[in-house]
Amino acid sequence: MKTNDLKREGFSKYQVIVHWLVACFVLFQIATGSTISNDFLTLKDGKISIEEINKNSWYHLFFGLTIFLLMVIRFILRIILGVPKPTKQSSSITIILAKIIHWLFYLILFVVPISGFVAWNTSNLLIGNLHTASVNALYVLVLIHLVAIVYHQIFLEDNLIDRMTSFK
16 A cells, blocks of 8 residues: 555545546447457357448447557556545445456456457457456446445435545
């Protein structure tokens, strides 16, 4: 744990910006995921050529790489700047759960773009299935994350969301 972890109330502006960029790009990836999935399978089966790939698939690949690079930056920022201290209303169990969920986010947000990139470039269906499974795990983490935000805002009333919606 960084020594500044216990002093900070919020994330740095860089951490906030990277968080929201990743969130926006993940939403875009969700919107274009079925297109690239179809292109992957039809390309793998030889039914289309690389020139016939839908432009949304190329965008999906580009933003997947962008998410990977942003996650590298986010990880470095976390190492250098640390994270804010838990709110006073947080129990020890919610603190432990939050740490687990956040580290799972990091893991999944590295696995998803890497597995997608490797699956696309090797036409490996097994790795493609790993990519799909990791995307489904990401959906679950996002849902848990959103429920936790509501829990903090409504039940704990600790205004935790302010940490990711304002610069410190």
